[in-house]
Amino acid sequence: MPLLELPELAEWRERPVVTSGFRSLDRLLPRGGVARGSLVEWLADDEVSGATALAAAVAVGMATAAGETVGGTILVVDRGGRFYPPAVMPWLAAAGVGGRRPQCIVARPARDDDEVWAIDQALRCPGITAVLAWPRQAHPTAMRRWQLAARSSQAVGLLVRPGRARREPSWAMHRIAVAPVADGALGSRRLRLTLVDGPWSVGGLAGHERSVEVAIDLVRGREATVAEHPLIRGPHCFRQAPPQVHRPAHVPMHSQEGGRACRAS
Amino acid sequence: MPRVMTIWLPRWPVQRRLLEHPEWRSLPVFVCRREGRGAMRVVSWLWAQAMQQSRHRAGGQAVIEAPVQILEGTSLAEAMAMLSLAHGSRACHAALVEHDDPLADRLALEKLARWCRRFAPLVALENPSRPGGHPECLMVDITNTAGFFGGEESLARTAAWTLTARGIHARVAIADAPGAAWAAAHFTHRVAGCKTLSEGKPVNPVATGRDAWRRRPRRWAVVPTATMQPLAHLPAAALRLDDRTLAALDEVGVESIGDVLRLPRKSLASRFGPLLARRLAEFSGSRAEPLEPPTDAELPHAAHDFEVPVSLRDGGEALLMPLLERLVGQCVAEVAAHGKGITALQVRLDPGRAGDATRQSTAPVVIDIGVFRPSGSARHLVDLVRLRLARLRLPREIEGLAVEVIAVAAADCRQRVLFSGVAGEAAADSLLQVAMLLDRLAGRLGRGAVFEPQPVADAQPEHAWVAVPAGVRQPAAATAAARRRGDRSAADRSAADRIGGRGLAPARLAAAGRRPVWMLPRPVALETVSVMPVAGGRLSPGDGGPPLRFRWNCETHQVARAHGPERIETAWWRGPCVRRDYYVVETETGGRYWLFRRLRDGAWFLHGMFA
Numbered sequence: 001m002p003l004l005e006l007p008e009l010a011e012w013r014e015r016p017v018v019t020s021g022f023r024s025l026d027r028l029l030p031r032g033g034v035a036r037g038s039l040v041e042w043l044a045d046d047e048v049s050g051a052t053a054l055a056a057a058v059a060v061g062m063a064t065a066a067g068e069t070v071g072g073t074i075l076v077v078d079r080g081g082r083f084y085p086p087a088v089m090p091w092l093a094a095a096g097v098g099g100r101r102p103q104c105i106v107a108r109p110a111r112d113d114d115e116v117w118a119i120d121q122a123l124r125c126p127g128i129t130a131v132l133a134w135p136r137q138a139h140p141t142a143m144r145r146w147q148l149a150a151r152s153s154q155a156v157g158l159l160v161r162p163g164r165a166r167r168e169p170s171w172a173m174h175r176i177a178v179a180p181v182a183d184g185a186l187g188s189r190r191l192r193l194t195l196v197d198g199p200w201s202v203g204g205l206a207g208h209e210r211s212v213e214v215a216i217d218l219v220r221g222r223e224a225t226v227a228e229h230p231l232i233r234g235p236h237c238f239r240q241a242p243p244q245v246h247r248p249a250h251v252p253m254h255s256q257e258g259g260r261a262c263r264a265s
Numbered sequence: 266m267p268r269v270m271t272i273w274l275p276r277w278p279v280q281r282r283l284l285e286h287p288e289w290r291s292l293p294v295f296v297c298r299r300e301g302r303g304a305m306r307v308v309s310w311l312w313a314q315a316m317q318q319s320r321h322r323a324g325g326q327a328v329i330e331a332p333v334q335i336l337e338g339t340s341l342a343e344a345m346a347m348l349s350l351a352h353g354s355r356a357c358h359a360a361l362v363e364h365d366d367p368l369a370d371r372l373a374l375e376k377l378a379r380w381c382r383r384f385a386p387l388v389a390l391e392n393p394s395r396p397g398g399h400p401e402c403l404m405v406d407i408t409n410t411a412g413f414f415g416g417e418e419s420l421a422r423t424a425a426w427t428l429t430a431r432g433i434h435a436r437v438a439i440a441d442a443p444g445a446a447w448a449a450a451h452f453t454h455r456v457a458g459c460k461t462l463s464e465g466k467p468v469n470p471v472a473t474g475r476d477a478w479r480r481r482p483r484r485w486a487v488v489p490t491a492t493m494q495p496l497a498h499l500p501a502a503a504l505r506l507d508d509r510t511l512a513a514l515d516e517v518g519v520e521s522i523g524d525v526l527r528l529p530r531k532s533l534a535s536r537f538g539p540l541l542a543r544r545l546a547e548f549s550g551s552r553a554e555p556l557e558p559p560t561d562a563e564l565p566h567a568a569h570d571f572e573v574p575v576s577l578r579d580g581g582e583a584l585l586m587p588l589l590e591r592l593v594g595q596c597v598a599e600v601a602a603h604g605k606g607i608t609a610l611q612v613r614l615d616p617g618r619a620g621d622a623t624r625q626s627t628a629p630v631v632i633d634i635g636v637f638r639p640s641g642s643a644r645h646l647v648d649l650v651r652l653r654l655a656r657l658r659l660p661r662e663i664e665g666l667a668v669e670v671i672a673v674a675a676a677d678c679r680q681r682v683l684f685s686g687v688a689g690e691a692a693a694d695s696l697l698q699v700a701m702l703l704d705r706l707a708g709r710l711g712r713g714a715v716f717e718p719q720p721v722a723d724a725q726p727e728h729a730w731v732a733v734p735a736g737v738r739q740p741a742a743a744t745a746a747a748r749r750r751g752d753r754s755a756a757d758r759s760a761a762d763r764i765g766g767r768g769l770a771p772a773r774l775a776a777a778g779r780r781p782v783w784m785l786p787r788p789v790a791l792e793t794v795s796v797m798p799v800a801g802g803r804l805s806p807g808d809g810g811p812p813l814r815f816r817w818n819c820e821t822h823q824v825a826r827a828h829g830p831e832r833i834e835t836a837w838w839r840g841p842c843v844r845r846d847y848y849v850v851e852t853e854t855g856g857r858y859w860l861f862r863r864l865r866d867g868a869w870f871l872h873g874m875f876a
Contacts, residue, residue: 047874048858048875050875050876053876075702084781127702180854182826182855
């Protein structure tokens, strides 16, 4: 059940809105984008749903837009130590073409209370555009602190949480359930986004889509179109192909035949 | 018998800049000063990469001088002409010209002198031999301290190596007097026949002929006590003489220190001026040359001792914080008066000794605070200390509180604007806020827990990135100024990966969509894996196709599609050779996993998830 009261909802409507970088996602959101100073919850039933990739892509897009004037910094609160930056670095590099590249900073708290504190501190900082986190514990008190911190600084909190959190109370402005769509394309990822109960239901905003499908270009971290990138193909089965080999530069290359590579000496 | 160690930092103005900008090592760097009528004179110059290449081409022979001899005082135009003759016009176009900054050079040298206190407590800067010269040597009084390092030879070697590890090229020499040590440091390759008191065997630094493969540039020398014979053959310039005196000596055929020593002492001053006699006396040790360490006036400290021990458990913390704010404020005010900010601060709580039986409880509690940017805000520093205090086990009572500034740096200057809402002002404010946030995060989580990931050109996924201390980027104006100077920041280096300013390099592009957002710290072995059979039905480790089914997290996943293999073979020098075939597999429910097969035994592992 949404916790935001009507006065806060009215204040939320006055805040500036930024595009998420995904037109499909913007159509899903009530105001056509993500309101600054708010929390967005991404609810994923498993760990391979693609919610993190989508949240990271949205963060990069928002930081790119913010970097032209102020800030442009993303802070990742990685409590579990599993965030792999090389997956996101090409997105940052691509976003920086023609302007300033967004900055990505990672914080790895060792304890749950440190994680809660770090998210709160990051959301309070006016120089931070987006905070990406996977909070293990999101007690309503802690989430209320985060919501107030984000409102004070106009930062956006992108919280990826398990699907069972749907039944828990939340202070997030938007709650989006993410489910993967099997398509087989290597360079892209299709996801189905469903809007969960949010504060707009209190105001009775009707006429918005409840579920959309979005495609992420995993190469550049933005919305994908089929014809844009040669790596994006339709679903296909595996074919035995010569392996792509990565070796250090000074190791002499061995010849390859069919799908096998010679054993290293 | 006093013993002095001299650490000579050749071309220090250039070395200081190379420490700040390591990417300049591949370019010729000139440090020049502007004289009358706009003439530019070379103060120092260096081309580090060219020197290394020439050293390799010489077959390991010690190359003491740069490939191109450009002396101090040469006009910049002439120096560029000489560089062009030796290395072509492209070297001139790529050369960097920096203005001389003696103050910054001295401050950096003083900072290094404080670092060298690990060798001995008394470290001083040399007095330049010429008026207007730049100090390039550190004098360390190692009397009765060499034993802690295993002898003077070991001490000199340790000093040279530790400085080299920091990226500083240095020559080290030990002698009885500062003058003698200075001469030995500047001519370490010519200090022959040196003997150490402990080892007793001669050291011949210059090997010839068949021993050429053992030749290494000698960077340290130890002159035995009570003898100047090993230095007798050094040129007279090693006595720190001016050009006029050297010219006068050259006229009469005096070339070496030994020749000078054989001259009658009584007539030296009248024939060659008072400088020669003074330098000779300093060289032999008959004239004292006191060492004056740099003053620490810019590193203030403040302390407060209680008349009676104060308990921290009876509301004493409420007394502690205001006192801490006052002491930190005093230090900040002193530092700010010099236009600087604090980068490192130490707070010490002295516990009470009365009634404490255990030694552990009487140990002082020391809190070291570091900030990413020089801070002039006492409130910010006190907040960082408060965060650390919350994590520590404080003593029951304390007798005193001390605050000491460990390091300072020039504070960022910002010109205030009359009208608010200016974009540049907002950008600078946001950067400052981010810096303060990083300080708070590092203060509570630890400096190693807050970092900025940087890509590394390594095929092995675990080593494809590195965590660097989170630094706050400069505002756009400063970045543009740095770009005009030819400064290449990490952000600009990434531009090298772009093709025509539009796309990514092919290698990065190919790997971009294949890397999961989540990677396990260690690959986890999968329980059961069924693989696609290859043609012929044979299946052996190293063969086979992608997995058809695997079991993970107590669930069996059916693979619908797989992409790969992406074979990664890493270098053997890092340990056991890594040979893996990676697959991006997509299950029937749309989830994606990153698996690999270890080619050594065919075992399957889960390495990442496309979360």
